[in-house]
Amino acid sequence: MDISQYLIAEHRECDVIFARAEKAAAEGDFTTTKDEFLKFADETLHHFKKEEEEFFPAFEAATGSAEGPTRVMKYEHEQVRGLLGKMAQAIESEDKDAYLSLAESLMILLQQHNMKEEQMLYAMADRLFPPNAKEELIEKMKKVAP
Amino acid sequence: MFQNSGLSLEQAPPIVVVLRFFITGSIFGVIASIMLFFIGADIANFSLPQTIALTHLFTLGVMGSFMFGALYQMLPVLCGVHIKGADLLALRVNYIFIFGITALVAAFFTNAIVLYIVATLFLAYAIFFTAFAMLGQLRKIQHNNSSRGMMLSLTALIVVAVLGITLLAIRGGLAIDIDYLWLKEMHYSFGLFGWVSLLIISVSFQVIEMFYVTPSFPKGYAKNLPIAIIALLFIDLFFSSLNPQIRSILQLLVVLLIAFHAGFILLRLKQKKRPVIDATILFWILGEGAFIAFAVALIATFYVTLPPLLLVVLFSFFPLSVIFAMSYKIVPFLVWFHLNAQGYFNAPMMHEVTPPSYAKRNFYIFLGAFVTAIIAVFLPVVWYLSALLLMIAFFMLFLNNYRAWHKYQEVLESGEKFSFT
Ligand SMILES: [Fe+2]
Ligand SMILES: [Fe+2]
Numbered sequence: 373m374d375i376s377q378y379l380i381a382e383h384r385e386c387d388v389i390f391a392r393a394e395k396a397a398a399e400g401d402f403t404t405t406k407d408e409f410l411k412f413a414d415e416t417l418h419h420f421k422k423e424e425e426e427f428f429p430a431f432e433a434a435t436g437s438a439e440g441p442t443r444v445m446k447y448e449h450e451q452v453r454g455l456l457g458k459m460a461q462a463i464e465s466e467d468k469d470a471y472l473s474l475a476e477s478l479m480i481l482l483q484q485h486n487m488k489e490e491q492m493l494y495a496m497a498d499r500l501f502p503p504n505a506k507e508e509l510i511e512k513m514k515k516v517a518p
Numbered sequence: 519m520f521q522n523s524g525l526s527l528e529q530a531p532p533i534v535v536v537l538r539f540f541i542t543g544s545i546f547g548v549i550a551s552i553m554l555f556f557i558g559a560d561i562a563n564f565s566l567p568q569t570i571a572l573t574h575l576f577t578l579g580v581m582g583s584f585m586f587g588a589l590y591q592m593l594p595v596l597c598g599v600h601i602k603g604a605d606l607l608a609l610r611v612n613y614i615f616i617f618g619i620t621a622l623v624a625a626f627f628t629n630a631i632v633l634y635i636v637a638t639l640f641l642a643y644a645i646f647f648t649a650f651a652m653l654g655q656l657r658k659i660q661h662n663n664s665s666r667g668m669m670l671s672l673t674a675l676i677v678v679a680v681l682g683i684t685l686l687a688i689r690g691g692l693a694i695d696i697d698y699l700w701l702k703e704m705h706y707s708f709g710l711f712g713w714v715s716l717l718i719i720s721v722s723f724q725v726i727e728m729f730y731v732t733p734s735f736p737k738g739y740a741k742n743l744p745i746a747i748i749a750l751l752f753i754d755l756f757f758s759s760l761n762p763q764i765r766s767i768l769q770l771l772v773v774l775l776i777a778f779h780a781g782f783i784l785l786r787l788k789q790k791k792r793p794v795i796d797a798t799i800l801f802w803i804l805g806e807g808a809f810i811a812f813a814v815a816l817i818a819t820f821y822v823t824l825p826p827l828l829l830v831v832l833f834s835f836f837p838l839s840v841i842f843a844m845s846y847k848i849v850p851f852l853v854w855f856h857l858n859a860q861g862y863f864n865a866p867m868m869h870e871v872t873p874p875s876y877a878k879r880n881f882y883i884f885l886g887a888f889v890t891a892i893i894a895v896f897l898p899v900v901w902y903l904s905a906l907l908l909m910i911a912f913f914m915l916f917l918n919n920y921r922a923w924h925k926y927q928e929v930l931e932s933g934e935k936f937s938f939t
Contacts, residue, residue, distance in 0.1 A: 387731050387791055395793040451858065472794065473869035477858075479792070480851050483728040484596065491662045492598070 376494035382419045383486045397471045420449045422513040434500045448485045533856045535608040537923045539587025546579030547912030555905035559898030562827045571626040584841045597665040599655040615644040634690040645679045667720025667744035674712025681705040732786040777813035780806035797877035798843045805839030828895045846877045849922045862933040884911040
């Protein structure tokens with residue numbers, strides 16, 4: 373399996389859960405919003421952890437650069453983490469407008485982040501890593517605790 | 519720092535660059551609408567100087583300004599293109615561009631040779647300088663779905679400018695042995711189907727997926743569609759003078775390709791995972807729908823006679839609508855994004871910059887301008903109403919961009935900043 377295949381599937385999965393939370397929020401159903409949002413946050417943070425603990429170090433080793441792309445990706449993860457916190461607050465106070473507005477910012481931020489990963493980092497990893505290293509890395513990512 | 523990675527946040531240009539061009543573009547929209555109000559029914563006469571001036575206010579003034587703003591923003595962030603000294607360059611280009619357009623419009627009205635020369639110099643500088651600077655950088659990167667189409671769109675813009683300058687020279691009295699009408703048709707064809715349409719197509723490859731969370735466009739399709747369109751346009755440019763029959767066939771093919779993509783965008787929007795329908799989606803639907811209607815009307819002209827003005831109206835609302843769609847998404851996002859990234863606690867949320875209801879109201883007024891413009895084709899007195907609605911629509915867009923800029927400055931001056939030390 374290619375690295376991109378594995379990680380892109382996770383991006384898409386998060387998108388679906390996010391959309392369910394947003395739909396519930398738009399309908400004013402905060403119980404469902406909360407459930408789906410928590411699932412979304414867990415999945416997203418788990419995915420970030422896989423990237424930060426396994427994928428980025430492997431990528432840095434292969435490309436020989438510790439700053440550059442991966443540094444920006446980590447910085448964007450931080451921004452997403454900050455937004456997730458604010459969205460949780462909006463759910464607590466059942467503030468629909470705030471939730472939808474934050475959700476909008478989060479989605480744009482996350483989508484452009486994912487797009488850069490998919491088109492550049494993952495694509496590069498697919499080309500650079502030898503097949504057995506790919507399998508190994510995916511196995512390692514699967515073992516990362518949530 | 520790492521110019522080749524293409525992923526640096528430091529490469530995101532200051533927000534004022536984008537807002538400056540967007541504000542300029544929306545003011546040109548207001549001015550163009552006012553001019554439309556005074557032209558009224560005369561708009562059906564395409565060779566009048568005021569109609570030509572109006573066309574250029576919409577294309578260069580509105581489209582051009584929004585294109586520069588969007589490209590300065592998107593090239594670094596989405597395509598990893600680093601434009602050296604982008605903010606200063608953009609500032610200079612902005613002023614020169616405004617001056618050039620003003621001179622051009624004045625030239626059409628007065629036919630004064632000196633104005634033709636001034637307009638040529640200023641516009642040539644702004645367009646060639648920016649286009650070549652961006653193309654030079656775009657050549658070096660690894661292409662994604664959007665960047666190749668943007669290159670081709672900029673290439674088409676250069677062709678448009680060269681043809682336009684030649685036209686100006688002929689108007690200015692220079693004896694050049696080229697068929698003026700043919701040249702003019704090529705100028706329009708490259709402008710509308712090359713530059714404008716290709717730009718929208720290539721932008722759509724990224725933003726539809728990104729903003730609305732839709733399935734992405736197939737890679738091979740995204741790569742080859744812009745190439746096919748530009749290839750057809752060049753074949754047209756080089757061979758149509760040999761056989762005029764080829765003209766209409768080539769042009770129809772180009773229009774069909776663009777219409778196919780318009781349909782594809784509508785399909786993607788239907789497949790979007792996010793349930794919320796905001797004003798920007800409505801603007802996309804209206805714009806792409808207008809192009810499909812344009813294509814249908816064009817095919818219909820093979821069988822029935824339709825007023826050419828109807829085709830012009832249908833086509834015009836395609837890029838104009840997309841401009842609104844892009845602005846209402848990008849502007850509030852950038853204000854929040856830039857302030858948040860700088861660590862301001864009180865960075866305004868997107869809906870605090872632009873309330874969704876405001877954008878929706880703007881859409882319905884714009885829709886009103888579209889519907890009345892179509893009625894006006896058959897009932898010219900309605901042009902006054904249509905122009906008025908269009909003016910209000912652009913003024914609302916201007917107000918939103920201006921207030922966004924104002925809010926940004928306000929937080930910069932008074933905001934509480936998170937300290938990293
Ligand atoms: Fe990531
Ligand atoms: Fe990721």
